[in-house]
Amino acid sequence: MDFNYSEEQNLLADSVTKFIGNDYSYELRRKRTATADGFDRATWNTFAELGWLAVPFSEEDGGIGGGPIETMIVMEEFGKGLVVEPYVSSVILAGTALKVAGSAEQKAELIGGIIDGSRLLSLAYFEPQARFDLFDVNTSAKKDAQGNYVINGSKAMVLNGGTADTLIVSVRTGGGQRDESGITLLIVPANAAGVSVRSYPTLDGHRAAEVQFSNVSVPASARLGEEGKGLAVLQQVADTANLALCAEAVGMMEKLYKETVEYTKTRKQFGVAIAVFQALQHRMVDMFTLHAECKSLLLRAVMTAAVNDPEARRNISALKYAIATKGQKVAHEAVQIFGGMGMTDEMSVGMYLKRINVINTLFGNGDYHLQRFMAA
């Protein structure tokens, strides 16, 4: 058992920590979320130059050969900085789908484009009725006489769907709406005829989109992976996404308890810093403890996932359940202890709360994962 980072991992952690600490203020983030794209393309290019967009990809795909541990290192720091660039949607979600199921040509074109920052991809996996069931897919794709897929239906809450040049879409090519087989992944240009995208902000300052497909035609070569077997790919994407999102949440929890502690040392009431009140001290100790617990579960899940341990999926569910309960608790406590200031849009505390809540719902909430944990 070894809990130490390798030299390369230490270097990666240092570079992300420095960037977030020096060049990614909350003020800047607020300006970025107010732009049309909802993020900063120059910063995205910086991420590419620093090699962060290459982190989870193998060396033969042009990446740095990182895995769950390296992704955790990046995401924990991104959490602290509330990074709003489309890392999760493009690198983690679309990137994992391509990594798992892509052909050599698809990988060369699209993973290459993700890594150098020239392409932005989104994964359109969710439909309004599906809640957390990745297999609940109504959007259909039927083959026409030329062998093209013709897509009809709508996808919801497509993360960064408004800025994506390419969508990876889960469609039904066989079976009924809730069958586990018969799901296929298709790569669709966002500007293809019949695709309409309605982008909107989400409460965490990120962007999502409702996407409609009306007789959208793509060639058979647009298929990602085997026909009808897309669910297994989506499940791997969901596991990877949950690890990344939980790492982000753990980074936020650390920032929340530390900022709360610092705030109470400066905020005076009754003539003293409120840090001296035992009622508040014990609540902050609880925040510290909740963070330590989630960090431990994160390491447990990441370290088992890194070696494909059969327990990994169960560990991920334990982690997600813990983030949903303990993560939210830490954010609520921070808002409470910051008092009126915690209620303002100006302070980052409230934004951490909102982002944690979004993370909790993406790819299964606490109850969903507690049930999956129990069933495993």
Next chain:
Amino acid sequence: MDIQFKPEDLAFRDEVRAFLKEKMTPEIKNAVVGGHISKEGMIEWQKILYAKGWVAPNWPQKYGGTGWNITQKYIFENECAEAGAPAVVPFGLKMVGPVIYKFGNDEQKARFLPDILQSNVWWCQGYSEPGAGSDLAALKTKAERDGDDYIVNGQKIWTTYAQLADWIFCLVRTDSNAKKQEGISFLLIDMKTPGITVRKIDSIDNQHSLNEVFFDNVRVPVANRIGEENQGWTYAKYLLTHERTAIAGVPQSKKAIQSIREMARKEMSGGRPLIEDPVFCAKLAKIEVDLMALEFTELRAIASLASGAAPGPDSSILKIRGTEIQQALSELSVEVCGHYAHALNVETPIGNDYAWAVSAKYLYGRAATIYGGSNEVQKNIIAKSVLGL
């Protein structure tokens, strides 16, 4: 970062398993039931561990430790709990032993450590007093110099297994004028010394493990003082920090989850086994998630110890969460057993053979969040030493 067991770790696990399979008798397994202990059973088990060289994995090798790495310690603790082996009695091996090898002189090490390792001497802990619980430094038991001796007067309370003990390690006041933490010394006292009286306290589990210990002009050689006079608080804090890392009890709680599952397979509720009740299962699952977190928190703490860091105040987390989880599990055990959990301790089990000890364990377990520095005191420690509040 790497979580996998190496081939040599797996070989070590097999060795531990084979050892436990050979040595674990029903008498030893039953040496601890509820909060009640059989001294003979415990000593037999600890002597077996000693003979194998495995009784004090955390001690430095030169004093009789095993020299195991963290993975081996982890494997050993887990296999022992899995096999139903009782945890060693902590007072000698986990508390006073480390204080003696860390702060004692050579003569004291030679005199006391071998008997601790061989379980020839049963120790108890003289810390709490009627007026000094969470505020331990307020202790009043006084030791006054008289030539080469101290004369000790006062009272200790909540002294676990004092009725079985040969020796007691005590915090005593040697300077009443100094700041309260600065006038305390650490004495080792033979329980057979004239002037010591032990009075039992019946606890809420209807068992006898707690005692009051009275000191009436008890003569203790100065040679029995550990370290410097008036520096006892430093040694006491060292001991408490060590006690806290051992207190998490993760392998025991894992075992408790297993036995709750087994009981819930046998107990019926609404016409089906309780284990099929989703509300019950969710309760158990939530505790299991907490335990999984605690297990890794402890591994992280041990790993940082192994890389040379001293046990820090964040070991308080292990105490807080470890004891909360122990209590949650003991509460659930009682719940699982339903009505038969109410039968008072008797020699022969009434009802199901597993139900009769759960209430005693639950009741005695309420002490877990009180002893070793109450959980509220642990929070004060984290607030001050870790968060800088």
